[in-house]
Amino acid sequence: MADTVSYRPKAGEIPTQPGVYRFRDKNRRVLYVGKAKNLRARLSNYFQPLRSLHERTRRMVTTASSVEWTVVASEFEALQLEYTWIKEFNPPFNVKFRDDKTYPYLAVTMGDTIPRVMITRNRNIKDARYFGPYTKVWAIRETVDLMLKAFPVRSCSDGVYKRAEQTGRPCLLGDIGKCAAPCVGRVTPQEHRELADDFVSFMAGNDSGYIRDLTQKMQEAASVFDYEAAARHRDAIQALEGAMGKSAVVLTDNVDADVFGIAHDELAAAVQQFIVRGGRVRGVRSWVVDKELDVELGDLVETVVQNAYEGPDAPPREILVPELPEDAAELEQWLTERRREVGDPGAPRGGRLAGRVELRVAQRGDKAALAQTVAMNAKNALVLYKTRRSSDFVTRSKALNDIQDALGMAEAPLRMECFDVSHLSGTNIVASMVVFEDGLPRKDQYRRFSIPESTDDTESIYQVISRRLAYLRDRPEEELPELVADADADADSVAVADADLAGDDPAIDVDAELAESAAEKRRKKFSYPPQLLIVDGGQPQVAAAQRALEESGVQGIQLAGIAKRLEEIWLPDSDFPVILPRNSDALFLIQRLRDEAHRFAITYQRARRKRDITSVLGEIPGLGPSRVKELLKHFGSVAQLRQATPEQIAEVRGVGPRLAAAVHERLASR
Numbered sequence: 001m002a003d004t005v006s007y008r009p010k011a012g013e014i015p016t017q018p019g020v021y022r023f024r025d026k027n028r029r030v031l032y033v034g035k036a037k038n039l040r041a042r043l044s045n046y047f048q049p050l051r052s053l054h055e056r057t058r059r060m061v062t063t064a065s066s067v068e069w070t071v072v073a074s075e076f077e078a079l080q081l082e083y084t085w086i087k088e089f090n091p092p093f094n095v096k097f098r099d100d101k102t103y104p105y106l107a108v109t110m111g112d113t114i115p116r117v118m119i120t121r122n123r124n125i126k127d128a129r130y131f132g133p134y135t136k137v138w139a140i141r142e143t144v145d146l147m148l149k150a151f152p153v154r155s156c157s158d159g160v161y162k163r164a165e166q167t168g169r170p171c172l173l174g175d176i177g178k179c180a181a182p183c184v185g186r187v188t189p190q191e192h193r194e195l196a197d198d199f200v201s202f203m204a205g206n207d208s209g210y211i212r213d214l215t216q217k218m219q220e221a222a223s224v225f226d227y228e229a230a231a232r233h234r235d236a237i238q239a240l241e242g243a244m245g246k247s248a249v250v251l252t253d254n255v256d257a258d259v260f261g262i263a264h265d266e267l268a269a270a271v272q273q274f275i276v277r278g279g280r281v282r283g284v285r286s287w288v289v290d291k292e293l294d295v296e297l298g299d300l301v302e303t304v305v306q307n308a309y310e311g312p313d314a315p316p317r318e319i320l321v322p323e324l325p326e327d328a329a330e331l332e333q334w335l336t337e338r339r340r341e342v343g344d345p346g347a348p349r350g351g352r353l354a355g356r357v358e359l360r361v362a363q364r365g366d367k368a369a370l371a372q373t374v375a376m377n378a379k380n381a382l383v384l385y386k387t388r389r390s391s392d393f394v395t396r397s398k399a400l401n402d403i404q405d406a407l408g409m410a411e412a413p414l415r416m417e418c419f420d421v422s423h424l425s426g427t428n429i430v431a432s433m434v435v436f437e438d439g440l441p442r443k444d445q446y447r448r449f450s451i452p453e454s455t456d457d458t459e460s461i462y463q464v465i466s467r468r469l470a471y472l473r474d475r476p477e478e479e480l481p482e483l484v485a486d487a488d489a490d491a492d493s494v495a496v497a498d499a500d501l502a503g504d505d506p507a508i509d510v511d512a513e514l515a516e517s518a519a520e521k522r523r524k525k526f527s528y529p530p531q532l533l534i535v536d537g538g539q540p541q542v543a544a545a546q547r548a549l550e551e552s553g554v555q556g557i558q559l560a561g562i563a564k565r566l567e568e569i570w571l572p573d574s575d576f577p578v579i580l581p582r583n584s585d586a587l588f589l590i591q592r593l594r595d596e597a598h599r600f601a602i603t604y605q606r607a608r609r610k611r612d613i614t615s616v617l618g619e620i621p622g623l624g625p626s627r628v629k630e631l632l633k634h635f636g637s638v639a640q641l642r643q644a645t646p647e648q649i650a651e652v653r654g655v656g657p658r659l660a661a662a663v664h665e666r667l668a669s670r
Contacts (some may be wrong), residue, residue: 261374396439
């Protein structure tokens with residue numbers, strides 16, 4: 001018996017986000033639907049050695065021929081989508097749901113004089129506002145319990161309410177603060193209706209304003225030492241933030257729509273289409289297209305939508321896209337004609353407008369949340385496509401041979417190094433070096449460079465290439481330039497930093513023998529010459545790198561630059577670029593190398609910026625690590641913190657007016 005099944009995905013291909021997965025057989029029938037808080041961790045359980053699996057699980061994974069997954073925003077949404085698809089596909093290996101109960105809803109009876117919050121399966125209550133549906137009653141009960149702490153709306157039955165009116169004594173919920181007790185006159189009917197309106201508005205998605213207002217009230221109460229009021233506001237904030245993750249995968253029953261998400265770069269685009277019928281996600285389609293031209297998102301939307309409805313499927317009345325094309329009106333007309341040609345059994349008879357197709361971008365509410373989920377799946381699909389394309393041995397070999405032919409190299413570039421520079425308005429200048437061997441990244445050999453001073457990007461490229469090439473010559477170790485040389489944060493192992501990184505922390509104390517051995521290994525890796533050296537940029541950057549290469553005296557290295565504007569390849573002393581076909585594997589590999597260098601440089605530059613501002617703030621008396629963390633968390637970025645006024649800084653928890661003034665003065669002086 002084989003250790004595992006042949007269709008097992010690579011671990012790096014599976015996202016770590018929450019989602020729903022589906023096992024299918026060779027006829028594409030869904031065999032099993034499951035949910036996971038972490039898709040990678042859950043799916044790895046199915047691909048253990050077959051002999052270690054339970055008999056039923058082993059039968060399922062061996063019957064299946066493929067596995068696919070859909071990422072959602074939260075574990076609660078995964079629960080919703082799993083339940084919907086089990087009902088939809090009736091997979092044979094899932095537990096059978098033998099009851100015919102409907103979904104529970106959260107309802108607010110806005111038609112009553114004193115509105116009531118209730119959990120019900122009845123969708124026919126007059127003038128009630130409904131939220132949901134939900135798959136689990138316990139989930140909605142937890143939501144109501146949390147919400148009543150912030151919005152104490154009546155939730156008792158009519159009998160309990162009338163008895164409280166007659167006796168003049170509220171029920172337990174009134175005594176513990178989870179009901180405003182209009183039954184005994186603690187609030188007027190109008191004040192209670194305002195509470196109900198706020199409850200409904202919050203549940204409808206207008207939540208950020210309430211949390212922001214409560215935060216301001218809490219800070220104001222704390223500033224005048226009214227800590228009891230501040231504590232009440234704090235508890236309300238925690239209740240609202242802990243209130244359920246709203247479902248973005250179950251909409252109202254009358255929603256029929258297709259939701260498109262598109263993630264694209266210069267060479268490819270990944271498309272996700274969620275098919276929503278009767279408020280449920282009934283199916284998911286996904287595909288990847290190669291881009292011959294670098295078209296804008298709006299033009300790409302037009303092409304994707306036309307291709308999606310060229311077949312026998314009729315467009316629904318509503319199509320949600322990430323961006324409207326310029327000729328959206330004409331596209332809507334074409335879709336409407338397609339809808340009439342193909343036919344829609346569910347459409348009402350008569351009236352031309354009844355079948356009109358509307359193309360739009362979701363701005364807010366549940367549809368916008370679902371659109372975000374679709375977009376997230378498209379991004380994951382694009383990453384998966386690029387990973388699988390670059391990891392295929394035949395594809396990689398062809399790409400390397402095509403690069404050899406296009407650049408006129410004597411042999412295929414089995415080792416390629418790419419360099420990129422990153423800075424913020426000329427400060428915190430850093431550079432990155434990423435290494436690909438046999439077309440695959442070698443993250444243990446990535447390097448980061450700190451550049452103390454430079455005039456522009458070309459000068460930075462010259463410095464970095466010179467420092468890198470110095471390791472390819474026979475020079476004593478003490479003459480080698482200093483550099484930051486640590487592996488990527490997501491690599492399996494992290495290399496020890498070289499001279500100037502260790503210099504930042506004099507407390508580092510490593511056994512001398514082990515340190516010498518590690519340094520020798522790093523020198524050997526770093527001294528291995530590449531066949532192809534790539535810089536991010538056009539002719540000026542290539543010329544700077546060529547000057548460093550000539551001065552170093554190192555021979556046998558091909559130099560090239562990739563300019564992002566048209567994705568053209570520039571060679572030294574060439575007036576015209578090398579143009580690779582846009583869908584070629586060679587350009588795809590070079591682009592991935594460039595993008596990885598850019599990502600690695602940006603990551604290091606941001607870390608340097610954060611470390612720099614943290615050290616500056618840490619010098620202010622009374623501002624410890626926890627308050628520094630709160631400042632950065634509150635403002636979101638160093639730039640926003642620098643622009644903040646002392647009054648805005650004082651709004652941060654734990655930072656008073658005097659300390660805020662000191663922070664503002666310290667940042668303004670830099």
